[in-house]
Amino acid sequence: MHFTEYSTLLVSHEDSLVSITINRPEALNALSSQVIEDLGQVLDVLTTAADDGDWLFRGVIITGGGEKAFVAGADIREMTAMTADEAWECSTRMHALTLAFEALPVPVIAAVNGFALGGGCELAMACDFIYATSSASFGQPEVSLGLVPGFGGSVRLQQRVGPAVARELLYTGRRISGDEALRLGLVNAIFGSRDELLAGAQKTLAAIARQSPTAVATVKRTVGRVDGLSTTEGLALEAESFRQAFTTSDMREGTRAFLAKEKPAFPGH
Structure with a gap:
């Protein structure tokens, strides 16, 4: 597999594991149109490799650069300039991206440290499961901006935590801690630090890679x-x-x- 240089991502492939880091720490890794474009290009490479059937990779970790955020949400500065039709196009592009993650024939782990809000929470929920630090923060705060979830939150959140809890979180925009996310079933495991988080995700994917x-x-x-x-x-x-x-x-x-x-x-x- 060959990954080019991406302006918003760091991508590595080592020991059958692909690591994707959204690398806009100055913007709390917000999902700009360029991030979505870069993620789409990476997924094209992964999907093509998976279709070849040679099992060049056996797992994917997606995480955020820096210490403050996995992905703090969509890029609101870009959104304020969008027309309604442009917003629909943005939503459908992100839907295609999350569906492509789900369609990969290997496990994908979201390693969440810091904020996973709005689009960040939606991206994490498109992964097979979520590992997080105790300092992680999850939520769908769109209603506080006069918006609604556009990247899958209204569908996947209730699949993860049940319709009643999902409705409460979606209607109130309330943020929840990593520990509460674990209790609700949104998160699979909690780790004490970012390094422990990534090591834990790597260990799980290594165990899965030993299976058929x-x-x-x-x-x-x-x-x-x-x-x-x-x-x-x-x-x-x-x-x-x-x-x-x-x-x-x-x-x-x-x-x-x-x-x-x-x-x-x-x-x-």
């Missing part, structure tokens, strides 16, 4: 597709995924290694 890549990809796809289905529909989809697993070389290697009491060497197909 085809199985992990199928689980991610299945979990995403069953959301909103009835129990019967969801079980039917799960049965089909289970059937597909039996067509893979990974399944043959995994079961062989288990019976032989060996570590599996998954071929990735």
